[in-house]
Amino acid sequence: MASIELKGAEKWYGQVQVIKGVDLEIEEGEFIIFVGPSGCGKSTLLRMIAGLEETSRGQIMIGGVDATSKPPAERGLAMVFQSYALYPHMSVRDNMGFSLKAAGADKAVIKEKVDEAARVLKLEALLERRPKDLSGGQRQRVAIGRSIVRDPTAFLFDEPLSNLDASLRVEMRYEIAKLHQTLGSTMIYVTHDQVEAMTLADRIVVLEGGHISQVGTPRELYENPGNLFVAQFIGSPKMNVFSAAAQGLRIAETLPAQAQHVGIRPEHISFVAEGEGAFDGAVDVVEYLGADCFVIVDAGDIGQINVRVEGETTLQPGQRLGLSFGPEYTHTFDAQGQALKS
Template identity: 80%
Template sequence: MASIELNGAEKWYGSAQVIKGVDLSIAEGEFVIFVGPSGCGKSTLLRMIAGLEETSRGQILIGDRDATAEPPARRGLAMVFQSYALYPHMSVRDNMGFSLKAAGAPEADIQSKVDAAAQVLKLEPLLERRPKDLSGGQRQRVAIGRSIVRDPTAFLFDEPLSNLDAALRVEMRYEIAKLHQALGATMIYVTHDQVEAMTLADRIVVLEGGQISQVGTPRELYRNPGNLFVAQFIGSPKMNVFEAGIAGLTLAAPAPANAVKLGIRPEHIALVEAGQGQIDAEVDVLEYLGADTFVILDAGAAGQVTVRVTGEHAPAPKTQVALSFAPEDTHFFDSAGRKI
């Protein structure tokens, strides 16, 4: 396994710059996830690391060597895509061992590595089946197994679970987490699903417009977002954001002088009697999810607000309430969207 480092990495398509000077260090054995909205450059950045996209400017280091100009085959990386790309006429065993066979590896070595990967991924009972006889989750495990047998310096995942249904995504998140624990491998993973990012990553890289907006552990990004974009992108439901000087808003402690916006997470708001909190609101819609209920309120000039409450403890629609939140749970942002 190897560390990966990007120094001023840029990608240009003609006069259009899509990756804008990215600096990032990924430690050996670290699980790093790229997230961001569509078009932010996360897949392009991953493909640059893989060598599938040329790096226009800057440097990519794999371990202690400069791999910027190396072709994909020399980088020693394994990539897992959305598409499983399995050979339909081959068994699971032959699919997993095909790259080694094509490289001329001895048959005994191929079988040994396939058996070891199958054991890690719980594929032993499926080795003689064809892809058409497998579920979507099993096919994805085979695609991952095909990468494991190559003993790569790092694994690159490009939205590998996007084609699976909700239940299978949960199952495969668990499988990938266990795989990382078992292999201790360097992994870079691209997803648009922040649940995957929050549950799997050692660190998350939030991308916006081809640049890194913030890097940190899931807890750091959730508890201490560095800017308004990260504050609203990380978290589901997203952070509520108000104008700091909005009429009717009474804060328990004064806002910083340069505060333009204030943010509060849905679970950090309590519903109290009208007139007893920071701002009054009317219950609009309830979204019951079992253990939690999301209460969506109309807070007048403050707009729509979402509050997370426990299970059944939610007021009925049209109820007049107030929103109460503590100063320590309030985030303030300046006119440029930076956290104060």
């Protein structure tokens, strides 16, 4: 295990700056997830830590040692990519032990480490198979096992589940969470899927346009987003946001004077009689999901509002009603999109 620290890290491609002075401290054994939309710089930042991309300015410290100019092989890190990159002619055992064999490790040591990694990842019964005989989830576990046998100081994951279908992604999320509990290793994980981020991370680093927008635990980011970008990126479905000056909003006088935008999570809205609550609207669409329903309401100038309802609902499209929410669940943001203190 090792701590990792970024000090003013920048990445330039010619005159274009894609990573803009990132400062970040990652503690030993911490599971950190970089999340953000496509093009925000999350994979570039991960590759800079790995040494696969040169750091234009700033420092990358690994275990308290400046590793900024070190090649990837000298950083003691293991990277798991989006593609499995397994050798098709080799067995699972040979794929997992290849890096140790290439380094000249003793056969007995290789066998011991491969067997231990296979035990952790529940791959014992698959060690003699070839990659073509494995499912996508099994191939990804082999790719992770190949990293484990190297006994790295930290694991780097670059969108490892994006090639899997929905059910396999859920299964592999569980496997990776259990792996972190078992190994206790430092892990940095890149994804564009905020559900993966919320379920796996000790802390989430939200990136926007090459800089850090906010860092915090999943609960901190969900309950106390620091700005409008984080508020709408974290959470599924996303936070409802509307103008504080919208026509038909009956709580405008209770909002802070600087408030330009109002946000409310779908689960924090309740239905009341028309004319009561914060504003009125008409049911547009009802989405039945089994345990929950999402009711999408057309609220005129306020816009479309998504409401989460537990269980079933008798609401029908076209039905008019009021929408209410408590001040303790209301988020407000200024003209620059920064959260206002309540």
